[in-house]
Amino acid sequence: MLKLDEQQLNELQKDLDAVRDDVLADLGERDARYIRKIVRLHRALEAGGRVMMPFGFLPPVFVAATVTLGVAKILENMEIGHNVMHGQYDWMNDPTLNSQTYEWDTVCTSDSWRRTHNYEHHTYTNIIGKDRDYGYAVLRLSDDEPWKPWHALQLINYVLLSVFFQWGVGLHELESEKLRRREIRWRDKLSFIKDFGRKGGRQAFKDYVFFPLLTLPVAPIVLAGNVGANLIRNLWASTVIFCGHFTQDAETFTEAECEGESKGHWYLRQLTGSSNFTGGRWLHLLSGHLSYQVEHHVFPDLPAHRYPEISERVQGICQKHGIPYNTGSFASQYGTVLARITRFSLPDPIRRKLENRREQPQAI
Amino acid sequence: MMLAKARQNRALRWLGRQILNTPQPASYFDPLAEAINPMWVQAYTPARVERIFTETHDTKTLVLRPARRWGGFQAGQHVNLGVDIEGVRRQRTFSLSSSPRLWQDNGQITLTIKRHPGGRVTNWLHDHLEEGAVLGLTDAFGDFLLPSVAKPLLFIAGGSGITPILSQLESLAAEDYRAPVTLLYFVRTRKDIIARETITALAARYSALTVRILTTHDNTSPRSLNGSDLDSVPGLTARDVFLCGPGGLMDLATELLYQRGIRDSQVHCTFFAPPTIASLSKEALGGDVRFVRSALSVDSTGDATLLEIAEAAGLHPQSGCRMGICHQCSCRKTSGTVINRLTGKPSGPGEESVQLCVSVPRGPVTLDV
Known part of the structure; x- marks a missing residue:
């Protein structure tokens, strides 16, 4: 990790705080109009997808309905749910956009998400052993974790995690790895399991029971379309999220180097532990502006549609302090994620040999 | 119409909650409804501003036509009026100045609103509100009611x-x-x-x-x-x-x-104006306020209310009238004593619901915010 002395860290904090203050002072009508427009778009897409679905016996309609519902779920999860729960729109005093009461269209309960994501992940970002989002206790993504034979199959695990992403996220707080190691007991998790069961049941009931039954003669088509829509959302959400912290150059940290850290150090860690990807307006929207993961991690509670506007200033601050700003095209960033998952599935000696071989030509 | 029925039917409401993940399923499609006709919104009772006339140099009367489903009122009651000002939803409490008959016979109500010096909402209503706009109303409330049997x-x-x-x-x-x-x-x-x-x-x-x-x-x-x-x-x-x-x-x-x-x-x-503190200054007010859910702790001094303390700390708890009437800001106090600004009375020390906007901490207070 890049080392900055205390004075530099204070300076960094001052620079970033200034950006934050400017945005906060400017929040208003424009932001409210923006998020309400997105909510409107989501409602229209969801209603459209659900209404079209029973007509899915016509193949083009099936595709259109499934994609529409999938995109609706993506918008709701990424640009509305995730961002609202970060408190980005709490200042609007609108009970339907309140971080503490919002409940989103996915298996994970909002309460669990607020604990594991808003608190754990955003506080302890990329600290191995503390940020359980780093590899989701399923994948080995750095050599801070010793290699075990089952890591060899982690590319398969990764695909499974992506396919069932909403269930993985929903079960994240179960801390199965700690249960396995007997650090915690099942009974500690009873209330979590109850909440998970209720929300998971509700989500499954809606997409896999209620809507198919409502349109009984074409139930299998509606069921298939709803499964498809959830799959589209799962794959996309997983991909976007993996691009946020597991790219080639996204750094990891140890508990020791973060003990008693200052706000400036926290900022530095957010800047170097996150990665962006570039793309068109729709790519940013569908990623919930997590394509600006760096800006998001520095300012998690600023309305996300502001990230593109402040990106240049954040880059300028990075440049000033000699901090790398990690970005690249969507394809290339995702490529490095897959490479990381693959590399760390190998035992260390083999991985090092391969890495050396790859690096040698550059050295010559 | 369908949505209005869904509001009332318990089974439909339950189903709506399962399917739409919201405690108010009837208002799920409000964002769409609002774009088509703001009078279709379900989250509150929409009311169209039919006429605005001037009473005095600093007071105007709004003639409103609430959606027909509004529950009516008794003379002497108030409503919370909601407006969006610069993206922020603000609620203030106003007394109904018309007689209940006007509502029963004509479907109209009036609010008579004085410009409050420095007041964000009353000034906005005076300067920016136009006829034809749609505002949000709550049900009427208040116990400033006439006796049921005639007395002087x-x-x-x-x-x-x-x-x-x-x-x-x-x-x-x-x-x-x-x-x-x-x-x-x-x-x-x-x-x-x-x-x-x-x-x-x-x-x-x-x-x-x-x-x-x-x-x-x-x-x-x-x-x-x-x-x-x-x-x-x-x-x-x-x-x-x-x-x-x-x-x-x-x-x-x-x-x-x-x-x-x-x-x-x-x-x-x-009451019709933000209450002032009469006799609180003698007591030792202020204290360490812990917002548990936000993992934040702030030290306060003097007669700042919990709402003011929270906002100064960068939090945005839901709020409404800011004068102890509408209960939008009510939340759980898990420990500590607060003084109610309206009554000057101290709360109990344990877990209970408090109104952030009129509660002043006396000693350390823990809130589920």
Whole structure:
């Protein structure tokens, strides 16, 4: 990790705080109009997808309905749910956009998400052993974790995690790895399991029971379309999220180097532990502006549609302090994620040999 | 229509909650409805502004037509009015100034609103609200209500405190209430009289009503309510008294009425302005406030309310009227004692619901915010 002395860290904090203050002072009508427009778009897409679905016996309609519902779920999860729960729109005093009461269209309960994501992940970002989002206790993504034979199959695990992403996220707080190691007991998790069961049941009931039954003669088509829509959302959400912290150059940290850290150090860690990807307006929207993961991690509670506007200033601050700003095209960033998952599935000696071989030509 | 029915049916509501992940399934499609016709919104009762007219240099009356599903009101009650100002939803409490009959017969209500110096909402309503706009209403509430059996009444109003009383006088006149009714209406100067024509017309057609309008600042030496104003009211001690006005007038009136042997149970008060702290300064106020859910702890001093403390710390708890009426900001206090600004009374030390906007910490307080 890049080392900055205390004075530099204070300076960094001052620079970033200034950006934050400017945005906060400017929040208003424009932001409210923006998020309400997105909510409107989501409602229209969801209603459209659900209404079209029973007509899915016509193949083009099936595709259109499934994609529409999938995109609706993506918008709701990424640009509305995730961002609202970060408190980005709490200042609007609108009970339907309140971080503490919002409940989103996915298996994970909002309460669990607020604990594991808003608190754990955003506080302890990329600290191995503390940020359980780093590899989701399923994948080995750095050599801070010793290699075990089952890591060899982690590319398969990764695909499974992506396919069932909403269930993985929903079960994240179960801390199965700690249960396995007997650090915690099942009974500690009873209330979590109850909440998970209720929300998971509700989500499954809606997409896999209620809507198919409502349109009984074409139930299998509606069921298939709803499964498809959830799959589209799962794959996309997983991909976007993996691009946020597991790219080639996204750094990891140890508990020791973060003990008693200052706000400036926290900022530095957010800047170097996150990665962006570039793309068109729709790519940013569908990623919930997590394509600006760096800006998001520095300012998690600023309305996300502001990230593109402040990106240049954040880059300028990075440049000033000699901090790398990690970005690249969507394809290339995702490529490095897959490479990381693959590399760390190998035992260390083999991985090092391969890495050396790859690096040698550059050295010559 | 379908949505309105869904609101009422419990089974449908349950189903809506399962399917739409929201405690208010009926309002799930509000964002779409609002774009088509703002009167279709379900989250609150939409009300169209049909007319705005000027009462005095600083007071306007809004004639509103709420959606038909609105529950109506009794004379003397208030509503919370919601408006979006610069992207922020703000709620303030206003008294209904029209009689319930106007709602029953014409589907209209009126709110009479004085410009509050420095007030964000009243100034916005005066400067930016236009006819045709749609505002949000809550159900009516409040217990500033007329007695169900006829007894002699005395109304003491100060300034814009006349608004709920206008509604009450209209109702009394409409039902030809058979007991003496007196209004003592205090205004700063002649030009501050709100609804002068309405009051004059009421007095003319409703013979039981006696009206005295008293100006406090028309002469070189200000005058306020005094004992002889009360003594001039025939059969004073037998009357039920309705008080609405600024804190000073209310305190003075209460004091003078007690001196004349009027019992607590005969006096009805309602607030209409942010309450000031009367006797809190002597106590040790302030303390360490812990917002558990936000993992934040702030030290406060003096008479800052929990809402002010939270906002100063960068939190945005839900809030509404900011004067202890609407309960939008109610939340769980898990420990500590707070003083209620309205009553000056301390809370219990344990877990209970408190209104952030009128609660001042006394010692350390923990909140589930």
